[in-house]
Amino acid sequence: MFYKILRNRSLLKVIVICGCAFAWSQPNANYHYQVSTDADLKKLYVNLCFEGAAPKELVAESLDASVALVGAWYESGEEIKLSGVIPIDQVLANACLNYQVDISRGIQRHDMTGPKVYRSAGATGVSNGLWFWRPEVFGKNRRVLVEFDLPDKYDVATSWSSTPNKHTFEVPKTPYDWPSWIVLGQFFKKEVTVGATQIDVSILHGSPEPDMDALLNWIESEAAGVDKGIGPIPFSNVQVLMFPNARARQPVPVAYVTRGGGPTLHMMINQRRSMDEFFDDWTATHELSHLFLPFINPEDAWFYEGFASYYQYVVRARMGAIDQMDAWSKLIYGFRRGSREAEARELTLLEATEKMYEGEPFMQVYWAGAALMLIADVHMRQDKAWSLDRVVREFNACCMERTRAWSAQEVLLKFDEIYGSPLFIPLMRRYVNSNDFPDLTDAFRSLGLKVTGSVVTLIDGTEQRSLRNQIMSVAE
Numbered sequence: 001m002f003y004k005i006l007r008n009r010s011l012l013k014v015i016v017i018c019g020c021a022f023a024w025s026q027p028n029a030n031y032h033y034q035v036s037t038d039a040d041l042k043k044l045y046v047n048l049c050f051e052g053a054a055p056k057e058l059v060a061e062s063l064d065a066s067v068a069l070v071g072a073w074y075e076s077g078e079e080i081k082l083s084g085v086i087p088i089d090q091v092l093a094n095a096c097l098n099y100q101v102d103i104s105r106g107i108q109r110h111d112m113t114g115p116k117v118y119r120s121a122g123a124t125g126v127s128n129g130l131w132f133w134r135p136e137v138f139g140k141n142r143r144v145l146v147e148f149d150l151p152d153k154y155d156v157a158t159s160w161s162s163t164p165n166k167h168t169f170e171v172p173k174t175p176y177d178w179p180s181w182i183v184l185g186q187f188f189k190k191e192v193t194v195g196a197t198q199i200d201v202s203i204l205h206g207s208p209e210p211d212m213d214a215l216l217n218w219i220e221s222e223a224a225g226v227d228k229g230i231g232p233i234p235f236s237n238v239q240v241l242m243f244p245n246a247r248a249r250q251p252v253p254v255a256y257v258t259r260g261g262g263p264t265l266h267m268m269i270n271q272r273r274s275m276d277e278f279f280d281d282w283t284a285t286h287e288l289s290h291l292f293l294p295f296i297n298p299e300d301a302w303f304y305e306g307f308a309s310y311y312q313y314v315v316r317a318r319m320g321a322i323d324q325m326d327a328w329s330k331l332i333y334g335f336r337r338g339s340r341e342a343e344a345r346e347l348t349l350l351e352a353t354e355k356m357y358e359g360e361p362f363m364q365v366y367w368a369g370a371a372l373m374l375i376a377d378v379h380m381r382q383d384k385a386w387s388l389d390r391v392v393r394e395f396n397a398c399c400m401e402r403t404r405a406w407s408a409q410e411v412l413l414k415f416d417e418i419y420g421s422p423l424f425i426p427l428m429r430r431y432v433n434s435n436d437f438p439d440l441t442d443a444f445r446s447l448g449l450k451v452t453g454s455v456v457t458l459i460d461g462t463e464q465r466s467l468r469n470q471i472m473s474v475a476e
Contacts, residue, residue: 030142031134036149041124041185042104043070044131049096058086059136061129061177063110065101068130072099086133101131118243120204123185125243128260134176144171150184157183157202159239159262172261174403178295180260183241188212194223197233199240206244210271215242218275221319222284228474229315230292231393234400238291239264246270252283259295259402279321286312292392293411294400300408302353302432305362306369309334310377317472324472328449329456331370336454338367339437349432364437371438372427378443379423381470386419389475394418447471 034047072080103126106115116127148156148167160169188203227233246253246268254268289311296304317327342364356362380386399414412424448464450457
């Protein structure tokens, strides 16, 4: 027989895995995962039950999931022979199986896309791609529930949808291979509301201990900035995970957004830096700006990174975090870095994007994309009633499908439809296959920006000043 130890919130219980079906509190699921762990958070014990026929095999998103997999067993206790997948063609309809996953350390043997485990005092963050074994493709109308049975006073943070039952979540119908994470253990967890969006903030403990309330106030302020500065955040719920103890001079040296199960902002923070440095940092603004676009294919990173790079300074000027002159200077400094890199490397924008994923420089990718956003924004604002903000807001209201990947061309076609004139697609076609950095001459002239070396001068013509103010101010 195979014995599995589960810790309930009130008692330690030993369950004998037999040939019987389990009686779950949520029986109306096609896939029902019950996940438990011990107090040291070194292993996950997973019991998976199927309603109806089981798939032939289970797979996981990370290439290192098979390394972290300790073993898998049928209900009878017989061990399943593993082969990079969990073959379960012998599992009967309406039956269950069990598997264990080692989350005691980060593993990077085959999967070089970054660590999949983060451990801190009292809590562990783990990529779902490391432990969430599933069919290759879930059925269209499937229902997947994940129930966590945790030690006393332990909590869970996840982008999956809450249910009325505590620590039980439904896996949304985002693509199965989109990354997502959970955090288990004891950690700071609070909700704040920004506009119509609930922000679920989880901050792990560190040494020294992070100032939890100050960090909560900071991320709430950053979210409010983009919500007011661009438009309503187009998600009802956003998860923020902060992992402390980053070794860097910056307060937030690493940050990124994942979309699996719902949007999650991951932030590696250096809690030793002052809160003034956090409020002066642009990273959160950049990452939150990504939420105004759907998930876009990585080969089009020039678009979504350029979009966020443009707004990281525009929004901060609109928030009052930096003044207008500082914002223009920082944008132009970015354009200079991107232009120099493009000139030196002689790569097209698409080629530079591809090379970025091989560890090569990325300034051309980020800042050529940002330059295209500025060119389009200036052009539309000269039509008086239009702006990049308005196009983005209308796109989110009418068209943003959140459960599939988009290409840049698909999004920009929609932008042109909304604007009512070809603008974004001609810009894309002109520059993505070109070695040339976008020509900002006309945009700078319209804005009254004179750039001499590293010195930026604002020309104080009435129309030019008005256009600059439109971009760097929140519309009334």
